[in-house]
Amino acid sequence: MINKIIKSVKFRSSKFFRKISKHEDNDLKTIVKNLNVNIETIVDIGANVGNTVKMFRQKFPNSSIHAFEPNPTVFEKLKNNCKNINRLNLNNSGVGDKKGILTLNRHSNSGATSFKNPNSVTNPTYSAKIIDQIQVPVVTVNDYVNENSLSNIDLLKIDVEGFEMEVINGISEDYLKNNIKIILIEANLIEKMIGQGLIEDIIAILRKNNFTLFNIYDLQESNNLQLYIVNLIFVNNHVLKIN
Numbered sequence: 001m002i003n004k005i006i007k008s009v010k011f012r013s014s015k016f017f018r019k020i021s022k023h024e025d026n027d028l029k030t031i032v033k034n035l036n037v038n039i040e041t042i043v044d045i046g047a048n049v050g051n052t053v054k055m056f057r058q059k060f061p062n063s064s065i066h067a068f069e070p071n072p073t074v075f076e077k078l079k080n081n082c083k084n085i086n087r088l089n090l091n092n093s094g095v096g097d098k099k100g101i102l103t104l105n106r107h108s109n110s111g112a113t114s115f116k117n118p119n120s121v122t123n124p125t126y127s128a129k130i131i132d133q134i135q136v137p138v139v140t141v142n143d144y145v146n147e148n149s150l151s152n153i154d155l156l157k158i159d160v161e162g163f164e165m166e167v168i169n170g171i172s173e174d175y176l177k178n179n180i181k182i183i184l185i186e187a188n189l190i191e192k193m194i195g196q197g198l199i200e201d202i203i204a205i206l207r208k209n210n211f212t213l214f215n216i217y218d219l220q221e222s223n224n225l226q227l228y229i230v231n232l233i234f235v236n237n238h239v240l241k242i243n
Contacts (some may be wrong), residue, residue: 046159070094096168114161116193140170165197
């Protein structure tokens with residue numbers, strides 16, 4: 001009886017600990033292993049100073065990584081921080097739904113820099129922290145995979161501060177459905193940036209294109225306890241063998 005009680009307490013404790021500490025960085029390698037996915041090609045859109053690039057290299061040492069960072073100042077930090085990482089292609093450009101030049105709002109927190117303008121109601125302090133606005137080149141995933149002969153993307157990470165739908169819309173339906181295996185993406189529940197896609201838009205377009213929402217991470221709440229941003233992992237149904 002005592003052994004059963006001890007086992008039950010341990011089980012409940014481990015479940016509770018996971019609920020309060022789970023993170024996509026820790027789960028990613030286990031998910032990939034359990035799904036029997038071979039991670040050969042990673043595309044990191046919104047690489048910032050390179051923390052996720054380093055994480056991907058540690059977890060998937062044999063992969064090739066293609067990273068994008070539009071802010072030239074941050075891009076120099078990315079290059080310096082990742083100078084010893086092999087099989088890494090760094091691109092000083094943004095990613096969107098069409099090739100061209102866009103205005104980038106550079107924020108004092110480089111991770112908050114965005115192609116979108118802030119919503120003054122839900123994001124009132126953002127504008128005061130914009131350092132400047134610069135023009136930067138933007139490419140599409142579709143153009144990039146064609147120009148670089150990427151037959152598949154095994155892991156696609158998107159962290160673009162409200163520009164998520166534009167990135168997804170820059171991928172052909174055929175390639176999205178059949179050639180991308182796992183997507184790690186940041187999603188907002190509140191319109192912090194004007195015209196940005198919200199979590200329901202991201203879920204809808206990815207479900208339409210053969211993906212299943214696999215897990216939710218890094219739930220962030222405002223001071224009034226309203227959930228406003230999360231990280232999501234989607235897995236292609238071909239990988240899940242749903243169809």
